[in-house]
Amino acid sequence: METIKNYLEAMFASMPNTPEVRKAKDELLQMMEDKYNEMIAEGVNENTAVGTVISEFGNLEELAEDLGLTKEVEEVQEREKEQPRRFVSMDEIKDFLNVQKRRAFMIALGVFLCITSVVWPILIDALAGNNGEYYGAAVFHTKAEAMEGALFFISIAIAVGLFVYSGIMCGDWKYLEKEACKIDMQTADMVKGMRSAFKSFRVVAVTIGCVLCVTSVVPCILFDESEVVPVFLFIFVGVGVFLFVYTGIINGGFEKVLKLNDRKTLSGNYGKDEDDVEYVSKTAEVIMEVYWSTVTCIYLIISFLTFNWHTTWIIWPIAAVLRKILMTALVKEEE
Structure with a gap:
């Protein structure tokens, strides 16, 4: 019976999401279920029953007049000829989400490095001392300014490299933004499940990120005389923003996939939560x-x-x- 329901979903995927179409879909499902149950009661095996039901009720063009959907079916056929949507398979979506996860880590790490790049001048200046005296290593102080600049720009350079590489990684998926695409119900359900499983981690990560950003100033308040303390402020903020960016990009990937289908069609509801x-x-x-x-x-x-x-x-x-x-x-x- 699940096969019949999936087939029906595919039949109506491109149909407009209107009360009339939804009603016709429910009526057709009821007819298919009645036929299936009737054949099972007669002793027909399940595969044969499914095949018979699909062959009898599986052509929407032939059933359009009986269901009162002649106009809608013609409009869908005309629209698909003028603006065909590219079908994206489940394997392609899995590959995209895997790339999105790696890309999220790279971008988040790049942002973290940009925020914490100022830590090096603060830390080295604090170690060297304001009056030019470094505790136990005078040689280090002579090169302190050079090290500050070098470590600062190395952090920025690594961050830029991560940004560029992450952009190249998603190059193969530009068509998801530039072309009209669609996915089937099974793919949407898979992505919806992944999004639900990720939600708990995202909530915890965002909460920790908020706490870190809010409390980042606490060390500066408690130890305002220490020159090293500002380092903790930038590290706290950096980690907090890392969590925001990382979880945001991954969740954005789920949302992008679930919004591929035309929102005006029945397939636009695939993977939709009750609170969406x-x-x-x-x-x-x-x-x-x-x-x-x-x-x-x-x-x-x-x-x-x-x-x-x-x-x-x-x-x-x-x-x-x-x-x-x-x-x-x-x-x-x-x-």
Whole structure:
């Protein structure tokens, strides 16, 4: 029976996502189930029953008039001739997600190196001492400035190399952005499962990242006289941003795959969670995607500038209320 359901999904994949089409699909599924159960009751083996049901009900063009979908089927055929969508197989999607995971690590590491590149001048200056005296190694002090510059630019160079290489890695997948593509239900279910499994790690990673960014200033407050302490600030922030970037890119890969299908068709719902929503425009979608990241940046900027950590927490409940208002205004109502 599962084979019949999968076949039906493939039949209706390109059909418009309207109440009429969904109703016709449910009716056809019921007819297929009735025929299948009837043949099984007569003693026909499962494979034969499935084959008979598909041969009898498996041509949507022949059934269009009976289902009241003649106009929709003709529109779909015309659209597919004018704008054919490239089918992306499950193996291709697996390869893309594996590349996306490696790319996420490279970009996140590159960002970490950029943020922590300033650690070297701070650390070496602190070791050398403000008055030109290095504790136990005067020779090192004579080359301190050269080492600062060298280590700083080496960190930046490695980061740039990682950015460039990560860009080259995803070159084979440019068609996912430039061409109209589609995936089948099995692939969408696989990606949805991977996204769900990754969600718990992402929540923990983002939480740790937020904690690190917020507490990065604590060592500077507690040990403000130490010249080495700023190093911990940049390392904390670097690790926090690493976690944001790494998890964000991987999750972005899942979202990209699940949005390949035309959202106006039934296949556009493949892999869709119950809490997934559709926005009134692309601009609205972008606004809501970066909402919490923007709130976090505003919170950190205001907190670092004012050092009023005991009051700036009020930003979070205000942001939560504002998000509810925006969701009400920007989410498209279901038909």
